[in-house]
Amino acid sequence: MLEVSELTKIYREGRGIRNLSFQMNSGTTFGFLGPNGAGKTTTIRLLMGFMKPDQGSARIWGLDCWKNRTELKSIVSYLPGELHFIEQQTGQEFLDLIEGMHGERRDIKRNQIELLRSLELDPKQRIRKMSKGMKQKLGIVAAFMLDSQVLILDEPTSGLDPLMQKTFVELILEEKKKGKTIFMSSHQFSEIERTCEQAAIIREGELLNIQDVASLKRNERQTFEVEVEGEEDAEFLRQSGLTIYALGKSRFTIILADKQELLWKTLAQIHVKRFKQGTLELEEAFMQYYR
Ligand SMILES: Nc1ncnc2c1ncn2[C@@H]1O[C@H](COP(=O)(O)OP(=O)(O)OP(=O)(O)O)[C@@H](O)[C@H]1O
Structure with missing residues (x-):
């Protein structure tokens, strides 16, 4: 379903990712772990079609992440590692903007209300006045409310307190029940352990290991x-x-x-x-x- 083959992107200074290959099935969750600067965000940006790979390819449901990036937007939701908002907007104005981009879908509003409730976020506040964690929650609501089949999440719980990290894990488990395919980077082992079928480790741009999380727990x-x-x-x-x-x-x-x-x-x-x-x-x- 998601297929990465010899994916390579080297920045001018020589850093980046080299020859990454892995696959994941529909309806599963894949955790992407690695130290700072390992190449997690670079991989995610290639999956989102924000950059052209130097070599290799990434495909989601047969669509090339670079060549078919426009089509992919309708099936993939993305939570960036660093969120950039229009700071003078309120949370609600931001969510309305995202909703507006996806036409008249009543389910989006319904999901939005439900997500704001479970993450305990008041969207009436101006984004400028929101804490890092509140902004992160806003990003999560925006990504999840669209009910996309595929979720690509870059360090989704960064800035969230432990209680909210737990709520987030529950949210992921709910999405899994709906058959969603989720790819997420993280520094939180427990989060990966509770949500993912597979976990990969990347270091200095190279994939070191892919683990079947269940068998790792068994053995x-x-x-x-x-x-x-x-x-x-x-x-x-x-x-x-x-x-x-x-x-x-x-x-x-x-x-x-x-x-x-x-x-x-x-x-x-x-x-x-x-x-x-x-x-x-x-x-x-x-x-x-x-x-
Ligand atoms: N636009 C860029 N231009 C040049 N080098 C870059 C660029 N973006 C990232 N890099 C370098 O590529 C390497 C991988 O960065 P990347 O952001 O993918 O790591 P990461 O695994 O997401 O790290 P973190 O856990 O700190 O978020 C790093 O050495 C980084 O300095």
């Missing part, structure tokens, strides 16, 4: 947090062949998929100050790729 792996006495012990651990991540000079997380025997053998040969067992959360699984 929770054991972790061990270990604090060792001295540098010699730390070095021994580093050379052990175990999968380890340094938390400090003498503190490490060991991720155990198999190699149980190796773990105990290694620990028997070093001085361990502290030892804690846990399971690898989705967030930590992804953090491996951030590091």
Whole structure:
């Protein structure tokens, strides 16, 4: 349904995205994670047909995101990462403007009222006087009220307080029930975990990994947090062949998929100050790729 193939866009300074390929099915939600500057917004802008790719293509329902960008506007709703409003307008005037662009559709007004209620937003206020979170809510109402089949959302919960982030997750789950296809970038692992079937990690413009979120949750792996006495012990651990991540000079997380025997053998040969067992959360699984 959404098909990205070898998508490449390099800016003049050499940054951008390289050879991105992935697919998602209709009616599913795809999470796009990655550190700042990784290329999430660039990918989203290419999906929206705001820029021409240097190479490769992105297609939504067979339509090329660049060549067919005008047709795509009628099936895709977009929430930008940075919202730009006419500041002297009221929230309601802004929403009326968007509504006006989509002809006489009574359902838009109905959806709008419902969304304003669940996000607890008063649209009568001037946008200039709105907080960052209120402006974000206004952007969400504008994107969701159109009831488009495809939603492309760039960091939709940025600026929202934790309670509103939860409301937003519920909103996404409602949209999923209606069969919507949703692509969203985020820094919130819990939000992705609760809403997405697939999650991709992008770093320095390259796709590192695509995960099936459900199987990641199923295959929770054991972790061990270990604090060792001295540098010699730390070095021994580093050379052990175990999968380890340094938390400090003498503190490490060991991720155990198999190699149980190796773990105990290694620990028997070093001085361990502290030892804690846990399971690898989705967030930590992804953090491996951030590091
Ligand atoms: N118009 C532009 N001209 C030149 N370089 C750009 C432009 N837009 C983005 N970049 C660079 O491309 C890289 C990817 O940026 P992008 O905005 O896509 O990242 P991002 O993953 O959305 O980051 P964030 O999480 O901080 O929003 C960055 O190094 C950025 O500086």
